[in-house]
Each structure stands twice: as structure tokens, then as C-alpha cells.
Amino acid sequence: MARILLLLAFYFLAATANEYEGEGEGGGKGRGGEMFLLQDSKQVLKTKAGEMRVMRGFGGRGVVNPMHIGFISMEPKSLFIPQYIDSDLILFIRRGEAKIGWIYKDELVEKKLKIGDVYRIPAGYTFYMVNIAKGQRLQIVCSIDTSESLGLGAFQSFFIGGGSHPKSVLAGFDPRTLKSAFNVSSSELDEILTRQQKGPIIYITGADEPSKWASIMQLKQKERLEQVKSMEDEDEEESTWTWRKLLKSVVGKEKNMKGGKRTVQLPDSYNIYDRKPNYKNNYGWSIAVDENDYYPLSHSGIGVYLVNLTAGSMMAPHVNPTAIEYGIVLSGSGSIQVVFPNGTSAMNAEVKEGDVFWVPRYFPFCQIASRTGPMEFFGFTTSARKNRPQFLAGESSVLQSMSGPELATAFGVSEERFRHFVEAQRESVILPSAPKKKMTTEEPVAPLIRSFGSLI
Ligand SMILES: *[C@@H]1O[C@H](CO)[C@@H](O)[C@H](O)[C@H]1NC(C)=O
Ligand SMILES: *[C@@H]1O[C@H](CO)[C@@H](O)[C@H](O)[C@H]1NC(C)=O
Ligand SMILES: *[C@@H]1O[C@H](CO)[C@@H](O)[C@H](O)[C@H]1NC(C)=O
Numbered sequence: 001m002a003r004i005l006l007l008l009a010f011y012f013l014a015a016t017a018n019e020y021e022g023e024g025e026g027g028g029k030g031r032g033g034e035m036f037l038l039q040d041s042k043q044v045l046k047t048k049a050g051e052m053r054v055m056r057g058f059g060g061r062g063v064v065n066p067m068h069i070g071f072i073s074m075e076p077k078s079l080f081i082p083q084y085i086d087s088d089l090i091l092f093i094r095r096g097e098a099k100i101g102w103i104y105k106d107e108l109v110e111k112k113l114k115i116g117d118v119y120r121i122p123a124g125y126t127f128y129m130v131n132i133a134k135g136q137r138l139q140i141v142c143s144i145d146t147s148e149s150l151g152l153g154a155f156q157s158f159f160i161g162g163g164s165h166p167k168s169v170l171a172g173f174d175p176r177t178l179k180s181a182f183n184v185s186s187s188e189l190d191e192i193l194t195r196q197q198k199g200p201i202i203y204i205t206g207a208d209e210p211s212k213w214a215s216i217m218q219l220k221q222k223e224r225l226e227q228v229k230s231m232e233d234e235d236e237e238e239s240t241w242t243w244r245k246l247l248k249s250v251v252g253k254e255k256n257m258k259g260g261k262r263t264v265q266l267p268d269s270y271n272i273y274d275r276k277p278n279y280k281n282n283y284g285w286s287i288a289v290d291e292n293d294y295y296p297l298s299h300s301g302i303g304v305y306l307v308n309l310t311a312g313s314m315m316a317p318h319v320n321p322t323a324i325e326y327g328i329v330l331s332g333s334g335s336i337q338v339v340f341p342n343g344t345s346a347m348n349a350e351v352k353e354g355d356v357f358w359v360p361r362y363f364p365f366c367q368i369a370s371r372t373g374p375m376e377f378f379g380f381t382t383s384a385r386k387n388r389p390q391f392l393a394g395e396s397s398v399l400q401s402m403s404g405p406e407l408a409t410a411f412g413v414s415e416e417r418f419r420h421f422v423e424a425q426r427e428s429v430i431l432p433s434a435p436k437k438k439m440t441t442e443e444p445v446a447p448l449i450r451s452f453g454s455l456i
Pocket of ligand 3 (some may be wrong): 341343344
């Protein structure tokens with residue numbers, strides 16, 4: 001208990017120190033908050049079959065549980081064992097193909113996901129993931145929304161499957177309780193709770209294992225159990241998935257209790273590459289997915305976006321009035337500029353594939369693709385509602401809409417001069433390259449977190 005309190009106290013301190021005001025400006029390295037939360041990525045697990053890294057995110061003022069960005073990489077024929085975590089996940093399939101199995105409305109449902117798919121797994125729901133692409137690594141970028149989390153560390157996994165490593169949460173119960181709960185002998189129990197020792201991401205044995213499972217999932221429940229049973233019998237290898245038996249028990253129990261069959265409407269995924277851009281011109285396109293496009297996002301309060309800028313183009317300077325934005329450079333390179341409320345530069349950083357940036361709500365910013373090629377970036381916003389960015393330049397910008405004597409006076413010029421100035425840019429949202437101009441020297445890299453190159 002004392003330890004938990006201590007942890008909480010520490011977390012609170014860390015969160016407080018991350019607030020914008022009142023931090024010491026440490027010169028070269030930027031804001032003080034960086035020392036607490038702006039660490040490089042943390043590898044939260046690594047096994048022979050895969051790894052997961054987490055970039056700690058930020059909250060604004062008073063946000064104790066910020067959003068983090070997770071990177072999962074799984075080798076072919078591997079399994080992320082069943083677990084639930086204390087955070088909502090929005091998965092984005094960056095490369096490869098996945099099958100996600102999870103318990104939805106008391107049923108095990110399985111969903112195949114392909115490149116570009118967005119899928120939500122709610123906090124507290126048990127799920128597993130399998131890499132089902134032949135010979136291809138599975139790469140997933142996910143948001144980890146900790147607003148419902150315990151607040152201990154980035155997030156907390158509770159493994160259902162497991163053995164000596166990782167430990168199944170079941171192992172924490174008194175063995176006698178488990179024996180009667182599962183109606184099994186001590187030796188059966190021991191076997192189940194000690195065999196797995198290869199970590200949370202493991203290779204699955206047998207080339208056809210996933211498809212076996214897929215076909216089983218399509219059978220009626222009773223047949224399914226029979227089938228699982230026979231699979232069990234024929235599979236006597238050392239490396240049998242120990243959790244499978246467990247799952248069988250759990251699923252079996254449930255069936256007994258519930259009786260009858262039901263059809264469960266499986267929550268769908270949403271493919272971000274399959275749709276038309278919200279905005280498109282000669283200089284690039286952008287897609288924003290909100291709760292109106294993909295309903296599960298409304299539960300998470302998170303939006304998803306994807307932008308592709310042609311070489312040298314920029315996303316016009318803009319502001320997110322309702323959301324913090326997180327971005328991951330998927331390909332190409334460029335720069336991100338973020339501005340303080342007092343009109344000084346908060347960041348002007350070059351970014352490349354794999355870099356992660358974030359932009360606080362209200363802070364004006366822009367993204368610019370390098371002249372050497374297009375830049376594609378993907379990310380999350382902390383609002384599932386339509387995020388209406390307010391543009392500060394270009395047609396449809398606040399400045400053009402408000403153009404008139406008031407604004408002209410505010411800039412201290414004649415209305416005519418002002419109109420001339422704001423109307424010079426005919427394009428909107430995504431703007432062409434400016435005439436060649438050297439980039440200003442790099443500012444301290446405050447909200448930028450680096451070094452994901454190898455994972456994306
Ligand atoms: C426990 O298992 C035994 C046989 O293995 C069975 O006869 C009994 O009905 C089971 N009890 C429950 C509560 O499922
Ligand atoms: C982004 O745009 C470039 C052209 O500017 C194109 O070659 C590339 O395929 C686009 N990326 C995606 C994901 O559509
Ligand atoms: C502008 O605001 C930032 C952050 O609050 C601060 O670090 C910087 O010193 C300010 N600059 C000026 C010129 O006031």
C-alpha cells in the first residue's frame with residue numbers, strides 16, 4: 001500500500017512538473033518537463049518473437065494520465081498472449097496482417113486486420129494478437145489512452161495466459177481456490193500455470209495453427225469445444241500453448257452458464273487507406289477519422305488522422321482548438337514548427353521516419369515536407385469529435401475570414417494592404433513550397449521524441 005502511495009505521489013510530482021508554466025528553462029535541452037516525461041522510447045517487452053515499445057506522452061496542465069504511443073512488432077507466426085490492460089488501445093496496422101481475438105459481449109470474437117486498418121480494444125477487455133501474414137513482420141502503432149488507467153507507469157498489462165514468464169494473473173489466487181474454480185486437479189493446474197516461459201510474445205507452433213483456430217471460431221460453440229479438445233489431444237509437443245487449455249476452460253465455463261447461442265455483432269475495423277481524403281489538392285491530402293466515421297472512437301475520445309504532403313509542401317499553420325495532437329512520421333522527412341502563445345518559437349525541428357511529435361492544444365503549428373520527397377505522417381488527436389483545425393494562413397484561414405478593418409487595424413496597416421497580404425495565398429490547408437529559403441537554426445527539440453526508425 002505504502003509503495004502504491006509513493007508511486008502515486010511520484011507520478012503526481014512528475015505530472016505537475018510537466019506543466020507549461022513555471023518550469024526552469026534549462027538552456028540547450030529545452031523545457032524542464034522533458035526530464036520527466038519526454039524520455040526516449042521505452043522497451044516494455046522483448047522476446048524472440050517480438051517487442052513492444054512505448055513513447056510516453058504528455059498531458060497538458062492538470063492532465064495526470066496522458067496518452068502514450070505504442071509500437072508493437074511481431075515476427076511471422078507469433079502470438080501476443082491473451083491479456084487485458086488498463087488503457088484503451090486504438091490499433092493502426094502499419095505493416096502486415098493481424099488477427100485480434102477478444103472477448104466481446106462474453107463471446108470470443110476474432111477480427112482480421114490488414115494494413116491501414118484502425119481498430120479499438122477497450123480497456124479491461126481480454127485480447128490476443130496473432131501475426132497471420134506469411135513471412136512478414138507485423139507492425140502496429142497504437143495509442144494508449146491512460147485516462148482509465150491505474151496511473152502506475154505507462155500502462156499495466158494483466159496476462160491471462162502465462163506461466164513462469166509472464167505470470168498469469170490467475171497464479172495470484174490460492175491454488176485451492178483455483179482448483180475448485182476450474183474443477184481440475186493440482187497437477188493440471190500446475191501444468192497450466194508454469195509451462196509458458198517465453199514471454200508475452202511467443203512463436204506459435206505448427207504452420208496451420210492460426211487457420212485451425214479461425215475455422216474453429218466459425219463452428220458452433222459445442223462443436224468448437226469438441227474441436228479444441230481434439231486439437232489438444234493431437235498436439236502433444238512441449239510447446240503447446242498452455243493458455244489454450246485455459247481459454248477452453250474459461251470459454252467452456254461460460255458456455256455452460258449461458259446455454260443457448262447468440263449472434264454477436266462484431267465491432268468492425270476501419271481502413272484509413274480505403275477512403276477518400278477529407279482534403280486533397282496538388283500538394284497533398286489529409287484524412288481525419290472521427291467518431292462519425294468509426295463509431296468505437298467515441299468510446300475512446302480519440303481521433304485518427306493521416307496526412308501525405310508532396311515534396312516541399314506544408315500543412316498551413318493551424319491550431320487545434322479542441323485536441324492535443326500526436327504524430328508519427330511514417331515515411332519521408334521534413335520539419336515541425338510549434339509556436340508559444342507569446343509568439344516565439346517553441347520548436348523548429350527536423351523529423352524523419354519513425355519520429356514522434358506532439359502538439360499541445362491551442363498551440364499553433366505546421367508540418368513541412370522536405371524538398372527531397374513526400375512526407376507521410378499518421379497520428380491521434382485527443383478528441384473523437386470533429387477536430388476543426390483553425391488555419392492561420394491560406395484561403396479559408398481565420399485571417400482571410402476575418403479580413404476587414406478590425407484585423408487590418410490590429411496589424412496597424414490599411415485595410416487594402418492587409419487584404420492584399422492575406423489574399424496573396426490562393427491555396428488552402430496544404431500549401432506549395434515557399435520559394436527557396438534557408439531553414440532557421442534548429443531550436444531545442446522540446447515536444448519531439450525521437451528514434452523509432454527501426455520500428456516503423
Ligand atoms: C467437475 O469434474 C467432474 C469430473 O471431471 C464432474 O463430474 C463434475 O460435474 C465437475 N463439476 C463441476 C461443478 O463442473
Ligand atoms: C503520398 O504521396 C506521394 C506523392 O506525393 C505518393 O507517391 C505516395 O504513394 C503517397 N503515399 C500514400 C500512402 O498514398
Ligand atoms: C515565451 O514563452 C515561453 C514559454 O512560456 C518562454 O520560455 C519564453 O521565454 C517567452 N519568450 C518571451 C520573449 O517572452
